[in-house]
Amino acid sequence: MRSISFVVALLFALVSSTYAWPEIHVLEARKGGKGNGTANGNSVNRACRKMAKLESITALAANQTKLDAMVAKGRLNATEVEAIKAKAANATTELQTMQGNTTFVTECAVIGAHQKVVGQCKAMKSLAKLSDLANNATAMAALASKKQLNETQMAKLQEKIGNATTKLKEMQANTTLTDLCASQQKAKAGDASASTSATQAQSTGGSAAKGAAAGLSAQSAPYIFVPLLAGVFAMLL
Structure with missing residues (x-):
């Protein structure tokens, strides 16, 4: 009789544990596979x-x-020139095939x-960083000291800064280019913000999953231990 009572209590415990963890599998971490968009782009x-390169x-x-x-x-010799011409001749067919694909x-x-x-x-x-040195004597002196520049080298640096300033003004006059650069910088800032948000979301999700698992364990305890204790008492009767 005691054996029958124990078996009944044990079966009840198993059924209760199944009820206690009905959806425990949903708490398992899921590893998202990487899409092939980046691979295709590369x-x-x-x-x-x-x-x-072929062109x-x-x-x-x-x-x-x-x-x-x-x-x-002296940048090339006769042998290297012939090698270039041979490589170009061998690449003709492949290049024509690639150029024939208008979509590509x-x-x-x-x-x-x-x-x-x-x-x-x-x-x-x-260029902007280099140009800024023209109006920053302290930074100029620090650079000269760090690089241990002599008078000749300083003169070349001054010339380089002047050329950089001129080139920078020319590029900044291209409003289309400056607008594109501003958009690119804004996009980078947005990507960085999105990456930070995603990291925080993953951290929050992990904490929530752990909390849910702990909650299930606490809630399920009575369904397991009470029937087991009942079985023990049944054997002692």
């Missing part, structure tokens, strides 16, 4: 860079005047324009 970028070497191979000038300056060419044009703007914005930022 693939297109690589293909565009390859096409640009560059083909154009160079066809420009004998430029090749002769590079040889005269259009995508590369968009990517190229974007990369050009990014490069120009970075250049403006560097």
